[in-house]
Amino acid sequence: MSDIFEGNRAAWNQALKYHQMARGQHLSTGFENPHFTTFNRDYDHVLLEKLNQLDLNGKTIAQIPCNNGRELLSLMRYGAKEAIGFDISDAAIQQARQLAQIAKLNATFTQANALEIPTEYNSRFDFIFISQGSLQWFPCLDEYFGVISRLLNDAGQILIFEIHPFAYFFDNVTSYFAKGPYNYPKGLDYFGNIEYDSSECFWFMHKMSDIINALRRSSIEIMEFDEYNIDMDGNLDTDLKDKFPLSYIIVGKKNSWLAMPTN
Ligand SMILES: C[S@@+](CC[C@H](N)C(=O)[O-])C[C@H]1O[C@@H](n2cnc3c(N)ncnc32)[C@H](O)[C@@H]1O
Numbered sequence: 001m002s003d004i005f006e007g008n009r010a011a012w013n014q015a016l017k018y019h020q021m022a023r024g025q026h027l028s029t030g031f032e033n034p035h036f037t038t039f040n041r042d043y044d045h046v047l048l049e050k051l052n053q054l055d056l057n058g059k060t061i062a063q064i065p066c067n068n069g070r071e072l073l074s075l076m077r078y079g080a081k082e083a084i085g086f087d088i089s090d091a092a093i094q095q096a097r098q099l100a101q102i103a104k105l106n107a108t109f110t111q112a113n114a115l116e117i118p119t120e121y122n123s124r125f126d127f128i129f130i131s132q133g134s135l136q137w138f139p140c141l142d143e144y145f146g147v148i149s150r151l152l153n154d155a156g157q158i159l160i161f162e163i164h165p166f167a168y169f170f171d172n173v174t175s176y177f178a179k180g181p182y183n184y185p186k187g188l189d190y191f192g193n194i195e196y197d198s199s200e201c202f203w204f205m206h207k208m209s210d211i212i213n214a215l216r217r218s219s220i221e222i223m224e225f226d227e228y229n230i231d232m233d234g235n236l237d238t239d240l241k242d243k244f245p246l247s248y249i250i251v252g253k254k255n256s257w258l259a260m261p262t263n
Contacts, residue, residue, distance in 0.1 A: 069096025
């Protein structure tokens, strides 16, 4: 198992160099402006609608995984008092720390395999954000959401804004039902679209039912579940696009009662 995570760590460290070339300057200049946000893509209105319904004022928030922190720093604009981002990539965490310094926000970043986040963070968070391209790096969602649940305080909330498993079917990555692992031999530069020889990484397909069942087993109650025909990566080339869900939002709340035996 450690080979999977060490492989993914190396592949993401490698990818960050390309992301930095494509977007680094834009982000470091952007975060000098206190009103800057990366939630300004055409489709972000669905996310902003949900965020506006949540009260993040004075809250302690996290993003797992957080990549270079740009989304977590953007979330801080909703009034959170403290943010902590976790990611396995050393290069991503290094960039995140630089951006936090530029933005002058109370956000810290920790390099860690999400599945091994230390117990000192248990029950620490009011809100955890999980976004685009996160879940598929974890072979077992019960383990991943088990950690998310452990880190949430009682009644802590999550928001998942993710690529729908159906979208990967159009991406020609896999069958909807075949878990993998899969590799990205041409790299992970979804910003600059530069192809390079990627070190081997391990990506896993999870069906929508896998995601929902893993949340339920982790004592996270689904409060809202919405599906959209939004192509988050913007590179699906099919006229079937409008006929299938391509992304989704789940808002959930920790409910420790769900873990109680029923008899
Ligand atoms: C596609 S990004 C998703 C994060 C964010 N939505 C973004 O777009 O930047 C995937 C991130 O997952 C991280 N990652 C992969 N496996 C991980 C693990 N086991 N623990 C923590 N982070 C992990 C990678 O380093 C990468 O930053």
